[in-house]
Amino acid sequence: MAAGTATVTAAALVTDMVKLLGPERVFHKDVDLKTYTYDSSFVSQINNFTPEVVVMPTSTEEVSRIMRYADQHGVAVTPRGAGSGQTGGSVAVRGGIVMDLSAWDDIVEVDEVNMQVVVRPGVVHAELNNHISSYGLYFPPDPGSSEWATIGGMVANNASGLRAVKYGNTGQYVLGLEVVMPDGQVIRTGGLKSKALKSVSGLNLTGLFLASEGTLGVITEVRLKVWPKPPSRAIVVAYFDRLEDAAQSVLEVFKAGILPSGIEILDDGAIRSVNLFKPQLKLPEVEAAIFFEVNGSKAATEDEGRQIEEIAKRRAGSVEMATDAKRMKELWTGRQAIGAASARAKPNAARIFAGEDVCFPMAKVPEALRRIKEIGREHDTMVVIYGHIGDGNMHTAPIIDPLKPEEVEAAQRVAEDIHRLALEIGGATTGEHGVGFVRAAFMEEEHGAALTVMRRIKDCLDPKGIMNPGKIWAEE
């Protein structure tokens, strides 16, 4: 059988999908399926969640036909974008169909005057911004994975990233969605024909599908508000001997009435990793480096940059501000390199994604980071920390040898303890990556009775439980 509740065999499922889409966009050989068994989450990489078939629809009608079929035959469907998620959200933990939407990447419309774009789910974030920059427009949320993350995935996870301090998350820009419901019905949220920049007409279905992680339907089109591109930016990087001083400086910048477009942190381990990866950067090896970015008019960025520089100097060992493009790029490289660099913190090791997206109350960030380091020590696991200190959203990276079972087990305990720490001190288990299956076990503790209301909505919109099963809710 194709999945838990399916009424067709895997072979029949493949045959039927070929009938719907033709042979070129249906994959069922082991070698093809293998690449769909994981995303960036460590747990998916050490398991083997294999779908029966992968399909690549490129029209709403095709998606609707697939969903009608899946509904009729009780087959699980897992929508997938770039597969760059870190929660297993796009992995078919119950088998069935993986619906790969990454090839459906049309920018349907750029409406310059109405400041909005219409895109299909597979459009990559960086490609969208490259495309619309010639119109003087941009889509402000900036996930670290800009070069591969798809807009469909960003909506399904309500992604945010480096500019959320000032610009919030993806959801703040979503004006409307086309969604194929689990039974194949096609709806449009935000108004059937609307190009309005604001609407409060009817229940907020757009909001409900945000961060629904493919559990309520398939997002097949996104109408996004975009904004005039700020003409200027400035970067201030400050190096602090003490983590607490770094956190305090962030609060003092806010206190001055400044809302930077981004505030990022590298902890001592992250700084060392970057230096090992790019020795020419020679970052001072202090306890915390903070990267402030401001944007706006030239006068504004220079003024606010100077103010931030003054504020940071009160507590930092060294501070540098840059407004010219070349130096800004060099300074920002330190922040950008950490994703690739973190594994350098330990010889023959890899950085894994586990417990990597906790969000802490601003006041608790220093305490939280110290406790994460303790957790690492308790489990004899190196943990490098970086992320969006401007909103408390920290990316913690266990560095392990994934071929050593004891290190793998320790890393999983580290991730569990980090999640529990977030809940204990009033944070959230995930600031921007989502729940998937890796955090499903924490949902009851995090949400209490609200989880039952979420479940009622899920059961009402997907009564057969075929949409991305095994995510958000832990095994019954």
Place this chain on the structure above:
Amino acid sequence: MAAGTATVTAAALVTDMVKLLGPERVFHKDVDLKTYTYDSSFVSQINNFTPEVVVMPTSTEEVSRIMRYADQHGVAVTPRGAGSGQTGGSVAVRGGIVMDLSAWDDIVEVDEVNMQVVVRPGVVHAELNNHISSYGLYFPPDPGSSEWATIGGMVANNASGLRAVKYGNTGQYVLGLEVVMPDGQVIRTGGLKSKALKSVSGLNLTGLFLASEGTLGVITEVRLKVWPKPPSRAIVVAYFDRLEDAAQSVLEVFKAGILPSGIEILDDGAIRSVNLFKPQLKLPEVEAAIFFEVNGSKAATEDEGRQIEEIAKRRAGSVEMATDAKRMKELWTGRQAIGAASARAKPNAARIFAGEDVCFPMAKVPEALRRIKEIGREHDTMVVIYGHIGDGNMHTAPIIDPLKPEEVEAAQRVAEDIHRLALEIGGATTGEHGVGFVRAAFMEEEHGAALTVMRRIKDCLDPKGIMNPGKIWAEE
């Protein structure tokens, strides 16, 4: 009987409510009930939707007990804040209980470091901002009704107002809600104990309750993100002989990469009304006045103000920029006076709220405003127009003698035509005020199949249909 499906008499309902809350916070005399038969919508004012009883709970436990009772006895419950809404949303069109939450106005917590506040639903917008300004914080959305609108009402309608261009709507600041469900169950969205500034954990219930207009549950507590207060602002007012030039200047400001905190318009009728109301202002009687506001650092606001002044001068007959507080206040008075002034456009007339909140695509604003004037002429009704041109959200005000039935009837036809115009040219029937019962008849045309999905969610969360019945969905 107390309402359509109620199993208790009105007298028993009153007795039972007194048992739950005591006599001081339960009202049932005709004179008391009368003040709850309307809100600011014209349609509610010419009808007589009288509840059987009004209750004023001031704790979650009380709200929960009332909802358990209502669930058990099938009694309709209509939550109400200040009653300043313009859709009939807080009026008991099916009788039953009006739950007046305006007295429950505790600011539970101001958490300066975590930049968030926790408030009960009855807190008034202006009071919240007055209270937190001493912490250097502010809640950016600015409804014109700031002096009376409650935060509960703002969440229930996802209100926005004069600063939505840059700061979006109420929803972008809501981190979590406490909600009493229709059966009395109490849930907390956004995490049981979370003080995180970002979370994508679980289905977005916070988003679902935004703009749900009391149809899914009662909002009993709101956790809001607040922001550092910008230290400076500047105002530029420009007067245009032609509406099209005014609209074009707005687009040119965006094109320069500037995102003003507000962009407001007064049309010729609105300007004349303001001059009749406050003759000392002597506004130039042109076709359109545009009020730009920018905020941020002092250097930023002066720089962006100057840029806007230059851009506006290309097309405007006259332009004035102000950065000193006194002159800014004088200039802004022109915009602020319009709410009270609009009735002056015609002797012995009143301004009514009907068709007052359409939102047009930016590119269609001039065409839409000209067509609204035509609609007015067709029905021999004066229509004054003002509002948030920065996001296309226009407030249209029919000016009539409400004692003349033919003028009342004409105004209702004007409102209907304005709503149809919005749908025809790709706008929305409501940008920020909501649906209530006055726009319920347009929902099917506006949303198509999505309306059935909204209904499924409604039926799933409120199976007995007791939460604010008769709103969003037209009569079955």
